[in-house]
Amino acid sequence: xxxxEQCLRxxxxxxxxxxxxxxxxxxxxxxxxxxxxxxxxEAAFDELVRLHQHKVFGLCVRLLGxxxxxxxxxxxxxxxxxxxxxxxxxxSLLSTWxxxxxxxxxxxxxKFLKRRAFDRQKPLAEEGEPSPVGxxxxxxxxxxxxxxxxxxxxxxxxxxxxxxxxxxxxxxVLRDLENxxxxxxxxxxxxxxxTVKSRLHRARMELARKLxxxx
Amino acid sequence: xxxERMSERLSEFVEGTLAAQERQEIETHxxxxxxxxxxxxxxxxxxxxxxxxxxxxxxxxFSQALRRRARKGALARASITRWIRLMVPWEAALVVLLVxxxxxxxxxxxxxxxxxxxxxxxxxxxxxxEGLRAVARAAWEAGAEVRLLGRRVPPDSxxxxxxxxxxxxxxxxxxxxxxxxxxxHPLPPRPAGEGLFVIEVKPRAVAARPDGGVx
Ligand SMILES: [Zn+2]
Numbered sequence: 227x228x229x230x231e232q233c234l235r236x237x238x239x240x241x242x243x244x245x246x247x248x249x250x251x252x253x254x255x256x257x258x259x260x261x262x263x264x265x266x267x268e269a270a271f272d273e274l275v276r277l278h279q280h281k282v283f284g285l286c287v288r289l290l291g292x293x294x295x296x297x298x299x300x301x302x303x304x305x306x307x308x309x310x311x312x313x314x315x316x317x318s319l320l321s322t323w324x325x326x327x328x329x330x331x332x333x334x335x336x337k338f339l340k341r342r343a344f345d346r347q348k349p350l351a352e353e354g355e356p357s358p359v360g361x362x363x364x365x366x367x368x369x370x371x372x373x374x375x376x377x378x379x380x381x382x383x384x385x386x387x388x389x390x391x392x393x394x395x396x397x398x399v400l401r402d403l404e405n406x407x408x409x410x411x412x413x414x415x416x417x418x419x420x421t422v423k424s425r426l427h428r429a430r431m432e433l434a435r436k437l438x439x440x441x
Numbered sequence: 442x443x444x445e446r447m448s449e450r451l452s453e454f455v456e457g458t459l460a461a462q463e464r465q466e467i468e469t470h471x472x473x474x475x476x477x478x479x480x481x482x483x484x485x486x487x488x489x490x491x492x493x494x495x496x497x498x499x500x501x502x503f504s505q506a507l508r509r510r511a512r513k514g515a516l517a518r519a520s521i522t523r524w525i526r527l528m529v530p531w532e533a534a535l536v537v538l539l540v541x542x543x544x545x546x547x548x549x550x551x552x553x554x555x556x557x558x559x560x561x562x563x564x565x566x567x568x569x570x571e572g573l574r575a576v577a578r579a580a581w582e583a584g585a586e587v588r589l590l591g592r593r594v595p596p597d598s599x600x601x602x603x604x605x606x607x608x609x610x611x612x613x614x615x616x617x618x619x620x621x622x623x624x625x626h627p628l629p630p631r632p633a634g635e636g637l638f639v640i641e642v643k644p645r646a647v648a649a650r651p652d653g654g655v656x
Contacts, residue, residue, distance in 0.1 A: 272504065275503070279504065281496075283499035288497075308511065403494060430452050
């Protein structure tokens with residue numbers, strides 16, 4: 227336990243500020259974790275993965291619409307974090323920083339997948355056939371058993387999210403699925419506040435229109 | 442225009458993140474706009490659906506798979522960097538030197554064949570191409586190596602009007618001397634010393650004497 231934490235404990239002991247204390251102590255433990263990571267401490271990396279694997283993987287699944295791709299990219303994210311943690315200055319929360327890296331890796335993977343799908347596309351695609359983008363992301367197509375399990379709405383929702391443009395999808399995912407604040411989303415996407423808000427509204431309306439027959 | 446301005450903010454209205462005054466404005470507009478009322482309802486239902494979606498969990502073996510992949514990558518990187526780091530500078534310099542010398546040798550071997558003899562080569566003058574071929578054949582029979590422009594050539598491929606080099610050891614010199622006597626090409630006695638000797642063969646008909654004169 228360091229001096230800062232001891233002082234904090236002494237201060238909060240007297241006053242009724244348990245929430246403040248828990249927030250601050252969370253910040254301290256995160257700082258400690260980051261320092262251990264920057265030293266190359268292996269146990270710290272295990273801890274990082276244990277704490278954030280579901281967030282990172284979940285974001286990958288939502289952005290990519292495919293579990294196998296998501297697992298591969300999520301691993302890549304952690305592997306790149308092992309190297310780039312030295313550049314982390316603590317200007318944002320560690321989780322925000324991780325989200326940003328994850329988002330960038332996913333966008334790169336989407337570009338790659340679309341290019342590959344485009345290359346494989348027949349030269350004379352029929353009218354009304356799904357676009358290469360749609361083909362990549364509509365891989366979350368419902369299995370019969372899923373429909374039978376009463377997960378219809380969830381499956382429809384996954385598909386509708388998969389059909390959104392990359393720009394729209396990421397905002398819906400970050401705000402409505404990951405419950406992030408606008409400030410965090412600005413850091414993650416590098417977009418200005420006004421852009422995030424107006425684009426998010428358009429994304430939600432697009433999603434709502436897709437789902438309206440089922441609502 | 443009022444409708445346009447209001448409809449942009451419906452998302453935030455539904456989220457409940459608008460300031461009181463803006464909220465009031467929108468409520469007033471909603472009272473008179475069917476379209477916006479419908480959109481608000483659609484957004485509410487969509488958001489509640491999206492927010493209720495469970496986050497996909499990372500696979501149970503995620504951290505093990507990640508560790509395996511990290512180890513594989515680290516091994517590949519470490520083996521090269523460790524090898525370089527383990528060497529003290531003079532060892533590195535030695536390796537560079539050896540590689541350079543080795544490379545030069547290989548280059549020499551591939552481009553020219555190595556010339557083991559660098560003594561002043563005696564010149565054997567012959568009359569013409571016919572004489573050149575006769576000497577070359579005799580050299581071949583004496584067990585010497587015949588070279589045309591630095592390359593070893595078989596006995597019957599000697600063209601007229603070119604210079605030849607004969608590469609030979611002491612016994613071959615003696616044998617060649619014997620063979621050339623009846624052909625009218627007296628070869629000088631073998632020079633002192635061990636190893637290989639070179640004799641240049643030049644036809645008088647085409648080559649001017651090195652001193653500019655004519656025999
Ligand atoms: Zn309206």
